[in-house]
Amino acid sequence: MNGLTNEQVVENREKYGSNKLPEPKLKKWYHFAKDALCEKITMILIAIAMLQMVLGVLGVMELSEPLMIMFVLAIVTCIAVKTGLGVQKSAAELRAKTSIRYCDVIRNGQLQTINKDELVVGDVVCVGMGQEIFADGYLMEGKISVNNAAINGETKECKKTPIDGYIHKKTTSTDAYTNQNCLFAGTTVMSGEGKMIVTDVGVNTVNGDTLVKMQTLEAPKTALDIALDNLSGFISKWGTIAASITFIVLTVSGIMEVGVSKYFSDDIFNLIQKFAQNFSVALTIVVAAVPEGLPLIVKLVTKQNVKTMEKFNILAKNPGKIPELAYVDIICTDKTGTLTTGVMTPKIIIGSNTKEIDINSKLWNEMKNNIVLNNSSTFDKDGMITGGNSIDRAMMSLVNSDEYKNIHENIQMLDKQVFSSSNKYSAFTTKDILTYYKGAPERIIEKCSFMIDEEGNRKSFTSKDKEAIQNKLREMTTKSMRCIALSSKNEKLEENKLPEDMSLLGIIGVVDPVRDEVPDAVNIAHKAGIQVIEITGDCIETAIAVAKECGIYKDGDVALTNDEFENMSDEDVKEIIPSLRVISRCSPNTKLRLVTLAQEIGRSVAMTGDGVNDSPALKRSDVGFGMQTGSDVAKEASDIVLTDDNFASVVKAVELGRTFMHNIMMFLEFQL
Numbered sequence: 001m002n003g004l005t006n007e008q009v010v011e012n013r014e015k016y017g018s019n020k021l022p023e024p025k026l027k028k029w030y031h032f033a034k035d036a037l038c039e040k041i042t043m044i045l046i047a048i049a050m051l052q053m054v055l056g057v058l059g060v061m062e063l064s065e066p067l068m069i070m071f072v073l074a075i076v077t078c079i080a081v082k083t084g085l086g087v088q089k090s091a092a093e094l095r096a097k098t099s100i101r102y103c104d105v106i107r108n109g110q111l112q113t114i115n116k117d118e119l120v121v122g123d124v125v126c127v128g129m130g131q132e133i134f135a136d137g138y139l140m141e142g143k144i145s146v147n148n149a150a151i152n153g154e155t156k157e158c159k160k161t162p163i164d165g166y167i168h169k170k171t172t173s174t175d176a177y178t179n180q181n182c183l184f185a186g187t188t189v190m191s192g193e194g195k196m197i198v199t200d201v202g203v204n205t206v207n208g209d210t211l212v213k214m215q216t217l218e219a220p221k222t223a224l225d226i227a228l229d230n231l232s233g234f235i236s237k238w239g240t241i242a243a244s245i246t247f248i249v250l251t252v253s254g255i256m257e258v259g260v261s262k263y264f265s266d267d268i269f270n271l272i273q274k275f276a277q278n279f280s281v282a283l284t285i286v287v288a289a290v291p292e293g294l295p296l297i298v299k300l301v302t303k304q305n306v307k308t309m310e311k312f313n314i315l316a317k318n319p320g321k322i323p324e325l326a327y328v329d330i331i332c333t334d335k336t337g338t339l340t341t342g343v344m345t346p347k348i349i350i351g352s353n354t355k356e357i358d359i360n361s362k363l364w365n366e367m368k369n370n371i372v373l374n375n376s377s378t379f380d381k382d383g384m385i386t387g388g389n390s391i392d393r394a395m396m397s398l399v400n401s402d403e404y405k406n407i408h409e410n411i412q413m414l415d416k417q418v419f420s421s422s423n424k425y426s427a428f429t430t431k432d433i434l435t436y437y438k439g440a441p442e443r444i445i446e447k448c449s450f451m452i453d454e455e456g457n458r459k460s461f462t463s464k465d466k467e468a469i470q471n472k473l474r475e476m477t478t479k480s481m482r483c484i485a486l487s488s489k490n491e492k493l494e495e496n497k498l499p500e501d502m503s504l505l506g507i508i509g510v511v512d513p514v515r516d517e518v519p520d521a522v523n524i525a526h527k528a529g530i531q532v533i534e535i536t537g538d539c540i541e542t543a544i545a546v547a548k549e550c551g552i553y554k555d556g557d558v559a560l561t562n563d564e565f566e567n568m569s570d571e572d573v574k575e576i577i578p579s580l581r582v583i584s585r586c587s588p589n590t591k592l593r594l595v596t597l598a599q600e601i602g603r604s605v606a607m608t609g610d611g612v613n614d615s616p617a618l619k620r621s622d623v624g625f626g627m628q629t630g631s632d633v634a635k636e637a638s639d640i641v642l643t644d645d646n647f648a649s650v651v652k653a654v655e656l657g658r659t660f661m662h663n664i665m666m667f668l669e670f671q672l
Contacts, residue, residue, distance in 0.1 A: 001141075001195075003106035003124040016121040019135055019201035021208050021632055026088060029081045036080035037073070040232035042295050045069055048287055055283070060276045065287075072296055079299040083306055083319060090310065091317050091641070103134055106195070121198055128193035129376055129389060129418070132186070135198045136205040138168055139181045142194020145420065146187045148177050151206055151612050157190050159422075168199045186612050186631055190389070191420045210612055210633045224298070224323035224664075239289045243282035250278040291671045301663050305656055312652045313644035321623050321639040323664070325657020327604040328623060329529060330577075331650055332594065334608050335536035335543065337627065338647045339550055340512040344394035347481060348509040352451030352465060354472040357506055362456035367505050370436040370486045371395045372407040373428040376418065379404050389419075391484065394510045395438075415493055427493040437487045437498065441473055441507060444485035448504040452488075458503055473507065480545035481509035514549050521648035522551040530654065531578070533594075535586045543584040557581040562590050573597050591617035606650060608642075609634050625650055 004012065036042065052066035101116045104126040111126070116134035119125070127133060127144060145157040163181050176182045183196050185207040202208050254274065264271065302319050309316050316322055336342055349357050349367075357364050377388030379401040385393050396404070412431040419426035425439025437444060451461040473483055486505040493499075525532055534547045540561050547553035559582035565573070566589075574597055583590060591607065595617050598605045607614075607621035610630025615637035618624030626638030627645045635641055642649045 001106065001124065002109040004120070004122050005108055008122065009107065009120050012120040012122050016200075017202050017204065018117065019119040020117040021202060023092070024636070026092070027084065029085060032081045032084035033077050035084075036077045036295075036299070039295065040229050041235075041290070042073060042076065044232055044235060044286075044290055045073060045295070048283065048290065049073075051283055052280075052287075055276055055280045058273065058276045060273065060280045072293070076295045076299050079296075079303050083299065083303040086303075087306060087316060087319055090315050101132070101134065103131070119198055119201055121201055123198040125196050125198060126193070127183070127189050127196055129189055129191050131189050133183050133189065133196070134185055136182075136184050136200035137196040137198040138163075138166060139183060139194050140166075140197050142192060144192035144194050145190045145422075146183065147190050148184070148187050151177060151184055151186055160194075162194075168197075170200070186633075191418065193418075207612055207631070207633060210615065222320045222324045223327055224661075225320060228294075228298075235286065235289050239286040242285050246285055247278050247282040250281060251275070254278070291668065293667070293671065297667045298664065301660055305660050309640075309653065309656055312656075313642060313646065313649050314653045314656075315641040315643055316639070317635075317641055318639040322657050322660050324604070324623050324639075325606070325654045326661035328606045328654050328657070330531045330533065330598055330603050330605045331525065331647075331654070332533045332535050332591070332605060332607045332621075333647050333650065334610065335534055335538060335546055336512060337610070337629065337645050338608055338650075339518050339534065339546060340514050342512060342645070344390040344482070344510045344512055346394055346398055346508055347511045347513075348476065349398075349506060350472065350509075351454060351506045352461060352469065352504045353453070354468050358454055361454040363452055363454045363505065366452065366456065366488070367486055367508075368399055368403060369407055369411065370428075370438055370488065370505060371398055372404050373411060373413070373416075373430070374426050374436050374438040374486075376426075390512075391482065391510060392419075395484065395508065398508075417493055417495055423496060425498065429493045433490060433492055435489050435491060435493045435499075437489070437502065438484060441469075441483050441485040443498060444487050444502070445469065445504065447498045447500055447502050448487055449501040450503040452503050452505050461504055469504075469507065476507075476509045477541055478545055479509075479511070480542045480549065481511045482542075484508045484510065514546060515646060515648065517646070517648040519549070519551045521651040525651050525654070526551070528654070528658075530651075533580055534582045535591060535594075536582075536584055537586060538584055540582070540584040543582050547582050553581045559584070562586050565590050565594075570597055574601050577601065577603070588613040588617065592620055595621045606654070608647075608650065609638070610645075623653075625653075 037046070049066040049069040052061055052069075053063070055061040056063040056066060102113050103116055103119070104111055104113055105119070106112070106124040106126070119135045123135075124140075125135070125137070133146070139160045139162050141162060143159075143161050145159045147157055158178050160181055160183065166181060177184065185205040302322060305322050306316050306319050309322075333339060351357050351363060357367070375388060375392050375396055377385055377392040377396045379396075380386045383401045385396050388396070413428065414431050414433070415429040417423075417427040419439070423439070424443045425437055427435055427437050429435040445466060448461050450458050451465065453459055476483055485507050487502040488505060489499050489502045491499060522532055532552045534543060534550070534552050536543045536546075540559060544553055544559050547559070553559060558576050558579045560580070562583065562585040565583055568576075573594075577598055583594070591609070591614065595605050595607055599622070604622045606623045606625060607617050608625040608627070609615070609618045610627040612631045612633040615633050618626065618634060618637040623640065624638040626635040626641045628635075628641060628643045629645055640653060
């Protein structure tokens with residue numbers, strides 16, 4: 001339990017590698033130059049310029065035209081290089097910004113806080129509620145539950161306990177995700193605390209292995225690439241045919257005019273001049289068909305849009321996908337952190353009488369004691385709330401640091417029980433043998449026989465009172481609130497058992513508020529003919545409530561649970577896609593299936609995602625949007641990264657994509 005020594009850390013890092021995940025290999029300027037010059041339409045222009053150079057040397061053409069083509073191609077290449085290097089630099093800065101995360105380890109018998117990249121095989125890592133796990137390993141002490149959604153999409157928490165005499169064996173089976181004691185990078189501890197031994201780091205973790213595979217996948221061609229290739233193919237085929245016919249007609253007509261013997265009686269130089277003259281006329285047909293300025297205008301507009309997008313918190317990792325945005329007509333979006341702020345906030349505090357509580361009442365003072373003592377979060381030296389889960393931090397925001405300090409100084413602990421998903425409550429017993437309980441209303445309220453009024457008096461909690469509070473809870477739930485009940489009893493807590501005849505203090509409703517700009521963004525999307533589908537791991541009631549608040553869902557639209565979606569045939573899904581607005585408890589397979597089926601009926605799909613498990617859907621979608629706060633694998637799989645995690649930025653990206661194509665179409669119209 002003393003952990004590794006400094007010498008063992010160095011030795012294990014050399015033997016098993018670093019925990020730093022590999023970054024994409026940076027391209028040099030000449031790689032971007034090569035990519036620009038290898039585009040089909042550019043290659044046609046290069047071939048034309050070279051032929052015109054030859055004809056210019058023979059004296060049948062001016063050298064100004066091929067030189068001008070070469071000059072334009074040089075500008076195109078320079079812009080492509082500058083754009084590519086700029087995007088690459090921005091992506092590298094984004095990775096650097098999100099790579100610094102810390103964890104607690106035991107080394108040399110002491111607790112140390114280190115950057116996750118410094119973890120090595122054999123490290124003893126302290127894990128607790130709300131913390132992310134940064135390497136693969138197994139639990140050696142304690143009892144925790146983890147959320148594996150980032151690696152397998154399952155929202156159900158997995159309980160983990162140590163196994164005596166456990167000997168670790170490397171396996172690729174996904175069954176290990178849910179076994180008794182194995183832990184994996186990218187997952188999050190939901191309750192409990194313990195210590196884990198690191199067995200795999202970096203590319204050898206499940207997270208790292210997925211990332212390496214994602215880096216080797218080739219992105220599909222964009223709509224603009226395909227259109228330009230088709231144009232190049234058309235010019236190559238029909239231009240060559242027209243030029244060949246022209247050359248033959250000119251040559252044959254020349255022969256018929258003066259006769260075969262006289263036509264070929266000239267010396268070899270004059271004969272070459274005649275053929276060169278005919279060839280130059282034929283080549284002019286191809287030149288006329290090629291829009292020489294198209295590669296230039298595409299690169300200019302791409303560069304302009306990349307810079308404009310960065311101003312709107314949109315990092316186009318793959319600039320080639322910008323024109324693809326113009327065709328997007330379905331946006332599949334996460335709820336938490338994208339439609340909403342991702343920060344739980346208290347919205348309403350009611351007493352047992354269902355009325356809002358006076359903050360100057362004795363009841364509120366009692367509730368504050370419960371909130372502070374029954375909490376895994378705390379205040380740091382700067383007065384900021386830290387630690388715990390999102391609910392704990394939301395509850396703690398109801399008090400200030402001075403109140404927190406006074407309560408802890410004046411009330412001493414006798415015993416406590418931390419929150420667990422199985423019990424759905426936490427408890428704290430004071431030295432005066434008063435126990436505060438905080439947890440799910442369905443667990444707390446059924447055990448309450450009394451209630452505390454605003455004056456601090458204990459009254460009977462009748463069946464009529466219970467019915468009124470239950471009705472209020474249903475009303476709060478339909479408004480996408482998560483409700484927490486507070487109660488107390490004058491006796492010591494009994495572990496894993498709620499006592500009878502508790503006194504209900506009140507209910508606190510917390511909500512992850514919808515971002516202010518989202519309803520307007522959804523309205524803009526709808527006016528632009530874009531369908532928005534909310535995809536979330538939340539329950540169907542909360543999902544619909546948020547979708548209504550955002551303007552995504554209206555009465556008569558289709559909202560499904562993941563199970564309902566999975567039980568439908570592909571043909572049934574295709575039929576309901578135009579009216580589909582919400583999928584709750586969504587799994588990664590459902591995301592991928594939705595994208596695939598929508599594409600099969602001719603829809604262009606943009607998908608947002610932040611977990612490792614989202615990467616297949618992000619890669620498969622026409623445009624994948626990763627989140628800055630998401631996993632490295634999701635960002636690697638995406639085409640565009642939102643540096644503000646905001647749905648409004650997705651809509652703005654589509655608008656800029658349409659602007660891009662509008663500019664291209666105006667240029668082609670001008671050329672024609």
